[in-house]
Amino acid sequence: MAYTPKLTYKGKPLVRCGNEIYYGSLADPFVIFMQILTEKEEQGIKMADKIHVILMSTDSSKPLPERVVKQSSKSGLYTALEIGSMWLERALKEAPAKK
DSSP: OOOOOSOEETTEEEEEETTEEEESOTTSSEEEEEEEOOEEEETTEEEEOEEEEEEEEOOTTSOHHHHEEEEEEEESHHHHHHHHHHHHHHHHHHSOOOO
């Protein structure tokens, strides 16, 4: 039975574990990794504030530092998701097709 993610953003899986968010499919050549660095409280609700966004290769034969393609820190989850989405789409379009 195929895995169906509970959350998606622009048609791609979105998975959160603690302060880490993964966006995209590990079956693809690239994925977005986001780490929530700080939170703020608004109207009694904790919200992600500063987020580190990393575009990384899913090629497990490479050491982790070599898998990082691009990274940046953003304010707010929406901004982080938008930049991550753009990076991921561009990287997947430019990636060589699997044989």
